[in-house]
Amino acid sequence: MIDVRPFNSLGGADYGWLKARHHFSFANYYDPSRMGWGRLRVWNDDEIAAKSGFPPHPHADMEIITYVRTGAITHQDSMGNQGRTGAGDVQVMSAGTGVRHAEYNLEDELTTIFQIWIETDRPGAQPSWGAKPFPKADRSGKFQVLASGDAADEALPINADARVLGATLNAGETIRYPLKQGRRAYLVPAVGEVEVNGAVLKARDGAAIKDEAELVITAKADAELVMVDSL
Known part of the structure; x- marks a missing residue:
């Protein structure tokens, strides 16, 4: 089963400095048929204006993954972590018992990100943050694991x-x-356009997939893909 969610069907909000599209119910967008996909709870497609961003705010018991599409995001948190994550790279934050963080676009250009939330398997764990560069050449023609709950994947760890x-x-x-x-x-x-087991996805469309033993993904145009595999 493949349920294609076209980009123009997504929920969203425009705050001036932030233009957000929501693959699942989030903030003021509510669709009872799009509350999440298994343990995947949030997939936000955010455009953050230059010299702006999210001021400090709290989270707890959620695995938060940020994939930077263009520009860069600068992170600060109550654990004392600070770091800049550029296009194509990834940062993760396990909110655990609770953490406050801020995410700013300190660049002179628009920054675009996917922010992904996955329900934690370890409520009450110690919070943590990490970031890692992922050169696109290393994932040319194949999937590379960017974040994982399995240490054997040698990716950014999540709970x-x-x-x-x-x-x-x-x-x-x-x-x-x-x-x-x-x-x-x-x-x-x-970016780009792909066909997945016969279903066509254009840039920033989403596909909710289950009961498919194998995904056969063919690029109809040069494409950059992000995917979550979860329970």
């Missing part, structure tokens, strides 16, 4: 039985991904 993956495909290239029984995938092309 959830989930994987966040990225890939880049040239037009005409195909990759295959086995989806284990009982698991779900949510796939979004950051």
Whole structure:
């Protein structure tokens, strides 16, 4: 089963400095049919104006992954962490017992991100933050694990039985991904256009996938993909 959610069907909000589109119910956007996808709770497609951002605010017991599409995001938190994450790279924050953080676009250009929230498997854990560069050449023609609850994946660690993956495909290239029984995938092309088991996804569309033993993904145009595999 593949349920395509076209970008123009997503919820959203425009605050001037922030233009947000929500794949799932979030803030003032509520759709009872889009409350999440398994343990995946939030997938926000955010455009953050230059010299602006999210002021300090709290979170608890959630795994928060930020994939930077263009520009850069600068993180600060109550644990004393600070860091800048650039385009194509990823940061993760396990909110655990509670943390306050801020995310600013300190650049002179628009920054675009995917922010992904996954329900934690370890409520009450010690909060943590980390970031890592992921050169796009390393995921050319294949999925690379960006964040994972499995240490064997050698990715950014999260406290959830989930994987966040990225890939880049040239037009005409195909990759295959086995989806284990009982698991779900949510796939979004950051750019480009792909066909997934016969379903076509354009840039920033979402595909909620389950009960498919294998995903066969073919690029109809050069594409950059982000996907979550979770329970």
